[in-house]
Amino acid sequence: MGLNRSTLLAFLLIAALIAVPFAAPYIGGNYIITQATRVVIFGIVALSLDLLIGRSNLVSFGHAAYFGLGGYVVAIASFHLANDIPLLGWAGSNEALVVWPLAMLVSGLAALVVGALCLRTSGVYFIMITLAFAQMIYFIFVALKFYGGDDGLSMRSRNLFAGERITNATTFYWICLGALALCLLVQWRLIVSRFGRVLSGGAANERRMAAMGYSIYAYRLVAFVIAGMMAGLAGALYANLNRFASPDMMSWLLSGEFMVMVIMGGVASLFGPIIGAAVFLLVETSLSGATEHWQIFFGPFVLLIALYAPRGVWGLVRGGGK
């Protein structure tokens, strides 16, 4: 029964995501497509964050940093190409198949360095330190006046995808949805694999895992890097969506919002974080449309979720559980 309901929810979600481009002309056109694209992109970030929060019991409060880095890689590569300023001998690029993997690589490397330090600690130290290092990356980009500093960096056009221009919002949506599907697939296999078992074993009981011979640190670091890479990909997509990257993409506020998405949707569930991203954006846009001071209502909403619905939408639908 419980299982059926959550399977149904997953199917509904997938059907809705696929239906968007077909329904869009009747319910708001490009605006809806753009909103749905944001849901998909934030869904990727939330999914990747859940690999840390839900699966590994690592409460990372700095996930926006990797998201923002991904965005900046794309914007910077396009900036150098557009302005004919080589970057250390590289002319820059506007090709998605080059710069998106590059975005993942850069975000992954940053996650490797930060993770290597943060994972030496645990619990509340880990929360504070991930937050602090994300803030550090944020400040670096605020100070980089060459790339726009505070004001951010615009892209003249979206990336080319295999040489083709992506002019159509729907096409871009399909690309993002494809990326989400890929990330879902990767995460799903990751979780059921031997590697994923060690991760969740470490989340369940670290002492037992050590006594069985696992040095959990290495596994967590790999998870941290994978999550950072996925967030980097999402950042690259987001910069393309807005044709713009800015330090706001790395702000602690966004990191917090990513966490809210994960928990609102349901930790340690494959589709929960994506539902969380959808619900989050829905609530945010409708509240902020209704009043300028929407945070007055959104704050308590988040608070109530933390206190009374820690398993999120997914947990409510699945029923029972602690």
Next chain:
Amino acid sequence: MTLALETIGLTKSFAALRASDAVSLQIEERESHALIGPNGAGKTTLIGQLTGEIIPDSGRVHLFGTDVTQWSVPRRALHGLGRSFQITQLCMSFTALDNVALAIQATQGHSFRFLADASKDKKLNDPARDVLARVGLADRATIEAQYLSHGERRQLELACALALGPRILVLDEPMAGMGPQESARMIEILQALRGEITILLVEHDMDAVFALADRISVLVNGTLIATDRPAAIRANEQVRAAYLGTEAH
């Protein structure tokens, strides 16, 4: 004679309290050795230093002839040290089978595998089932650890340690909180292992200790006051005064 385990002058203090005071213990290979002592004597603290969870203030630990004093917990585990905890440590949301399979997986050294479904992996599940059968949990394989009874969890703890294929088994009060039937079952399981691998058993249940031990060490206030054959320990006045006398059931 090869020693499975040797400690040389292990000392550990918590603030003013000496929990281990120059403990020098020698356990031979395939020996079944019991460590007894009153509550708070420092038995768990000593075990912590053997397994690497607690760093001694001074002294050394040798495992099968190798100085492992600086080694991490996982490294000692992979060197052949399996253990159970006084307070059960299991992955509570995992099934009994998966708990053991995790241990099996650790011995196979292929944990950076990212795609294949581990829950369907015969190379993990078959040996895990065997171990579960050995501790008498064959029919509880699919139950999550959080829903097992206390006694069953203790058996599962043992299974996790056994699944590592350890050369030495360190057990911290495996029978604590068990009913007489469960205790008897545990003694039976340990009897079967006796002579096959080295066992260091911490236990308050004297029937179990005298049934299982080749030799017994007595720890009081962090100090080893005697190590001898069971009969000699029974007769030892000092032990009687310090321990058996006060703790007689």
Next chain:
Amino acid sequence: MQLLIEQLLNGLQLSLTLFLLAAGLTLVFGIMGVINLAHGSLYMLGAYAGASVAAKLGNPWMALPSALLASALVGIVMEYLIVRPLYARDHLAQVLATFGLILFFNGFIAWAVGRPPIMMDTPAALSGFIEILPGLPYPTYRLAVMGAGVCVALGLWYIIARTRLGMLIRAGSDKRDMVEALGVNIAVLFTLVFGLGALLAGLAGVMVAPIRSVQVGMGEQVLITTFVVIVVGGIGSIRGAFIGSLLIGMCDTLGRAYAPILLKLWLSGSIADGFGAALASIMIYLVMAIVLIVKPRGLFPVGG
């Protein structure tokens, strides 16, 4: 030389502000095991309460009591209504709930006062300069702030080291049962400690109000810096909070003053300015990284 002295004093002042915040945060974490992101909001509320009351009454001296009252009151209510159910919960729930509080307080202030920064006047008696060395004038207000900071730090030390409340606070962190056995109502103790932390945060907020602009979001930046302080000092340790505050406050202030100058020795002007600014703003995080490598649990780790 004069620049150096001036920067050292500025650094000291920042350190003391950080200490007021770090002390409260580390006590609340050390004793109750709660990570409170909304601590920065209490700082902001102190600043706003002080600035608006002072402006209403036209008397800057009224800023202090109103800030203390407002922050302590909000702190106590917050503990009673929201933090209490969080004691038994995991860090994730605590982070999320107090994140919600931040959003609420920021939204509330934006609604009640508006987004543009507001200014607070310095009391006339403190608005001049004092010549601390021949030819080196320094704002009287900043000196007063430092004096107050030192007094509070000493007072806090006295409370914790010498009083019954302090003994309970020290015991409370790991020996709940013992404290309860002494017949102390632990719930009241927790409320008191939380209120004290809130009061200190409000004090820090109102003290910097005349120096920095009072605006929505002022609490979060300082909160993250306070986290760095606590991580460097060791969570739960007041001594660590103090040393950490000094280290981070000095590093940040001196880094901002000297990093661009030092870089000019190696790099050309404009590049040095650019990198200098970046380096200066990340200095404290680099210090934190180094501490983490050497001592992962901070300079003064608490327990095991």
